[in-house]
Amino acid sequence: FLNERGIYFMAVVKNRLLLMLYLLDNSDQPLQARQLAAMAGVSERTVKNDMAELRELAQASGVEILTRKGKGYLLQILDHAVYDPVREQLQIRFSTMNYTKSEIVGRTNDIVRRLIVAPRYLTFDAISDQLFLSRRTLQAQLREVRQCLAAFGLTLQSRPKYGVKVTGEEFQRRLCMLELYEIHYYKAVSFLNYDEYVQYFDVDEEERNEIRHIFLRVLRESGIAISDTYTNRIAWYLVLARNRIKARFAVSMDEAKMSYLRSFDEAQIAIRIVAALQAAYPGFELPEEEVLAIAVILLCWNDPIDSPQLPQRYPGCYQLACELADKIAQGLKTSWGVDFAALPDYGRVMIPSLIPLLFCDSLNFRYLVLGSHVDNNGIRYSPVCEALAVSAAQILETHLSVPVTDMDVNMLAVRFFTLIDAVPYPYKKRRVLICSRNGQVASEIIRSRLLRRFRKRWFETVDIYEFYEVRGLDQSQYDCLLLNFPSYSYRYTIPYMVINQIPEAREFNQFFNTVIMDGYQLQPLLDQFDWDTASFYPEFEYDGKEAFIHLISYKYGRDYYAVQKMEEELTRVRDFRVVHQTVIIVQSRQYTRRNSFEIYRLSKPGVWEKKEIRYLIYITADFAAGLQSLRFLDQAAHQLAVDQENIEALLKTRDLSLLINAVKRCLQAGGGMFEV
Numbered sequence: 001f002l003n004e005r006g007i008y009f010m011a012v013v014k015n016r017l018l019l020m021l022y023l024l025d026n027s028d029q030p031l032q033a034r035q036l037a038a039m040a041g042v043s044e045r046t047v048k049n050d051m052a053e054l055r056e057l058a059q060a061s062g063v064e065i066l067t068r069k070g071k072g073y074l075l076q077i078l079d080h081a082v083y084d085p086v087r088e089q090l091q092i093r094f095s096t097m098n099y100t101k102s103e104i105v106g107r108t109n110d111i112v113r114r115l116i117v118a119p120r121y122l123t124f125d126a127i128s129d130q131l132f133l134s135r136r137t138l139q140a141q142l143r144e145v146r147q148c149l150a151a152f153g154l155t156l157q158s159r160p161k162y163g164v165k166v167t168g169e170e171f172q173r174r175l176c177m178l179e180l181y182e183i184h185y186y187k188a189v190s191f192l193n194y195d196e197y198v199q200y201f202d203v204d205e206e207e208r209n210e211i212r213h214i215f216l217r218v219l220r221e222s223g224i225a226i227s228d229t230y231t232n233r234i235a236w237y238l239v240l241a242r243n244r245i246k247a248r249f250a251v252s253m254d255e256a257k258m259s260y261l262r263s264f265d266e267a268q269i270a271i272r273i274v275a276a277l278q279a280a281y282p283g284f285e286l287p288e289e290e291v292l293a294i295a296v297i298l299l300c301w302n303d304p305i306d307s308p309q310l311p312q313r314y315p316g317c318y319q320l321a322c323e324l325a326d327k328i329a330q331g332l333k334t335s336w337g338v339d340f341a342a343l344p345d346y347g348r349v350m351i352p353s354l355i356p357l358l359f360c361d362s363l364n365f366r367y368l369v370l371g372s373h374v375d376n377n378g379i380r381y382s383p384v385c386e387a388l389a390v391s392a393a394q395i396l397e398t399h400l401s402v403p404v405t406d407m408d409v410n411m412l413a414v415r416f417f418t419l420i421d422a423v424p425y426p427y428k429k430r431r432v433l434i435c436s437r438n439g440q441v442a443s444e445i446i447r448s449r450l451l452r453r454f455r456k457r458w459f460e461t462v463d464i465y466e467f468y469e470v471r472g473l474d475q476s477q478y479d480c481l482l483l484n485f486p487s488y489s490y491r492y493t494i495p496y497m498v499i500n501q502i503p504e505a506r507e508f509n510q511f512f513n514t515v516i517m518d519g520y521q522l523q524p525l526l527d528q529f530d531w532d533t534a535s536f537y538p539e540f541e542y543d544g545k546e547a548f549i550h551l552i553s554y555k556y557g558r559d560y561y562a563v564q565k566m567e568e569e570l571t572r573v574r575d576f577r578v579v580h581q582t583v584i585i586v587q588s589r590q591y592t593r594r595n596s597f598e599i600y601r602l603s604k605p606g607v608w609e610k611k612e613i614r615y616l617i618y619i620t621a622d623f624a625a626g627l628q629s630l631r632f633l634d635q636a637a638h639q640l641a642v643d644q645e646n647i648e649a650l651l652k653t654r655d656l657s658l659l660i661n662a663v664k665r666c667l668q669a670g671g672g673m674f675e676v
Contacts, residue, residue, distance in 0.1 A: 012289065015106050016040055017054050021075075022090040024065065030072035072447055099277045107369075108144040109132070109180055113197040114157040115145070115156070115166050116177055123163035130194075151368035151405070152176035159518050171251045171293050174244060176365050194444070199244045201236065207281060210529040211238055214276045221595050222269045229369065229407070230301040236274075237297065241290060242283045253289040257363070261292045266302075270294040299359040304352040317362075320379055321354040322347070324399060326368045331395040335590040337624040343419055354396075357408060361400045379413045380577050381641050383584040384634035385420065389413035391588070406574055418563040420634055423627045426521040427462035433494065435467040442501055446482060453508050458516050470494075478650045480515045503557065509593065523657075528625040531597040531656055538651050540600040540616070545608050552585075552618055562591035577611035579641040583608050588638060592620045599650055615647055632659075635666035 023039050024031060031095065037044040051065075051073075058065045058075070062082030066074045077083050079221075110131055115122060128138050146156050153169035153174050155402035181201060203211070212235035218224060226234065229660065261267050270291050285355040303489060311318045328350065329341035340346050359365065380386060393404040432450070436442035443464040465473065467485060470492055481496040488495055497515065500509050542548065549570040557563035567588070573585055589595065600616040607613065617640060623630045639662035640646050646662055 002667070007442070016042055016046070017050060017057055018090060019291065020054055021058060021061070021063075023234055024073060024075040025063075025087060025090065026074075030068045030074040032072035036073065054439055055251070056150060067222045077328070078205060097380045098237045099599060107131070107339065108141055108148060108195070108507070109135075111141055111145050112148050112176070113180055113194055115164065116154075116173060116180070117196050117200070117620075118165065119197065120123070120574060121159060121162040121165045126674050148368075149176065151403075152179075153364065153366035159296070168319075169247055169252070170244070170416055171296070173249075174237065174240055174251075174367075176231055178240055179368065179369055179370050181236060189416055191456060200240050202243060203239045208235070208239060210276065210280065211266050212676065214280060215273055218269065218273045218276055222265075222272070224266065224269065224298065225303045226298070226301050226306070227303040230297075232419075234294075234297060234301070238277065238284075238294075239352055241286070241293070243375070245286070245564075250287070251289050251293045253292060258288065258292055259296050260673075261299075264295065264299060265268050266298040267295040269294060279399050296363050296365060299366040300363065302356050302359070304355055306348040306352050310352065310355075317355050317358050318351070320358050321351045324354050324358070325398065326401065327671075328392045328395050332391060335391055336388070336588040336630075338630055340419060340627075343423075343627070346419060348467060349415050349418050357396065357402075357404070361402050365404065366402055368405050369575075379410050379417060380411060380579055382417050382634055383577070383637040383640055383641060385413040385416040386410075386577055387417045387586040387588075390569065391574075392416075394569070395472065406576060409572075420627065420631045423631045425525075425628055425631070428521055430515055430519050431460050431476045431478045431482065432462045433470070433473075434462065434464050434483045435470065435481065435485070437467070437483075437485050437500060440466070442484075445501065446484075446503060449503050450482075450508075450511075454512070454516065458519065479518070480511075481552050482511075513668055518669060519666070520667065522632065522663055523661045525625075525629050526656065526660060527623050528629050528632075530595050530622075534597040534654070535599075535658055536651050536654055537598070537600045542600070542602045542604075542606040542613075544606070548616065556592040556594075556596060558593050559589060575611040577614055578608055578611040580644060581611075581613050582617065582641055582644065582647065584641055585619065586633065587618075587628060588619045589620055589622045592619075595622055596620045597656065599647060601651060615644065617647070632663055635663045637663055640664070 020036055021041050023036060031039075033047045034044045036045045040047070046340060057067050062077065062079035064076045064078055066076050068074055089562065111127060114127060114130060124135050124138055127133070128135050131138075133141075141373050142156070149156055149166060149168075152168070153172040154166055154176060157165050157167045159165070167592065177197070177200060180197075211231065215235050216231065220229070225314075264621045273294060274284055274286050274291050300617050304314075314321075327348060328342070329346065331340070333339050333341070340350075360367075377468045386409070392412050393409050396404050417435060432520075434443045434446050436446060447462050447464060451459075463478075467483065470481070475492055475494045478494050481490075481492065481494040483490070483496060484499055484501050487496075495515075497507075497511060499511075549567055552570065553563045553566040570585065573583065577583060598618045602614050602616070602617075605612050605614055617637075619633065619637070621629070623633075636659040640650075646658070650656070651659055
């Protein structure tokens, strides 16, 4: 049961077996059954019951599962030639995945896959038998099934004695089928085993890659851009469309919509894609409705950047995007107290991102990106930008008929990060004094190297004096003295740093991290938040997301209306915002009584939706002082998210000035800008 790439296939592949194999492979020490169970989101009994089957899978994949008494299970590689391609597929499938309760999500997807390709009603008994589920378990999943279908504009129709059936347009059905294919990385191998569904993605691997290359070649020549999140999805859509047409399932479109689509360059690009595919492979003789369906995808997954051609390319849509961008800026000024419209780049950054959303709205295009592209998007490391994006999404949803998805929120967050990251901090240029025991020429060596390394932009002055002359200077006029005398000989009040006659890289790094970083005037920004009521809870009894949202809303909401709005907003803090077992919630002061900064360390691990958490941080702030304070909080929150030691230090000292050091670490990593 080994295919040509060394992947072991079973009659029914259990996702959790593959997951447990991946977890064992990525552990540098043995894992006990309880540890493996916790990581895989299953019971310890399930792990033990699955072990015989897991050993069989491991053996066929070129590895062996060893048992170390008192320590747990360990993976040993027997044949790299067999296991290496298996390992690659496991990495693709699980390296960016959230494991906790993944069985529930996978079960919902399995149900939808069976329903969406069924040409007629399916009874609960038929579905239960196919998936080895009890009727009760299946009925419990129907809510999630309906939600999944609704995200793609589809409905689940029930009929007594007949069962249930998916209804909706063929185009939207294909989009749902496309996303449920799960892994869209071009090297990924599907582990799905439901033939009635998988047949619509049936294509030779070499042909699939060539279809992708043909599409990308036309795309590169077209002048438009598509986000990498979607390019491989489009390549798979082309395969899916061909197979669905072959099975006599065609996209229908009225003449008014077709006429509208013909007016855009994307329609001509779609024609060129199809023509290139026709020249290479049979089955791509598509009717115009099918070609224009591809144009819809290109319009809705477009990744435009600001250019003089944008208003001409999308005239009506561009004007609406300008109006929406203004509404977002006005709404954020009211709720957050910051004026994004005052930034010179606001329109250039924000307007292009709204054009695809407007096309989704006008074309009733509904698509929900599932899995790691949302769950592990790097922008989640910016809690402030995610919070701003949620506020912007709420504003957009009052003007659009389609929902703003989690993926859209991430894309908006990227735009806000672009704007905030360019906001300069106030900076006091450094005044440096240099003294060398080898005289002024030797000091000049240090100065020239200092300026070559850091340029003049950081310095107001870099003066050279003999050491004995320092006593006669106004020492308050300098921020640092560099000297290569022994430190015990120093008797002055200027902060000093000992440096070699020929400075070393580590010394320049120390100079940058201390002297240059101290030029940023960050203390006034921290003071503006007025967090005198900061609270720390080192042993918090957590009772779930919903209970925590109630607690925060009633604790800080100004009135009953504010409590309701806070709960509505906090509910949108999804589990893809969990970073290193930490949830950081940032809210504006729109509904709260005061600024607040709270850290909750859970007494035992809890779960936020489907992810395990150990820390909750809740922050509200008034940003009327300007965008600099917004950037300060974003960088401070980023450091709390990426390193739990920062959180533990705050819990231990209760000293919020540590946030200044956190911001400096962001600046040291390349996030430094300052006002001249």
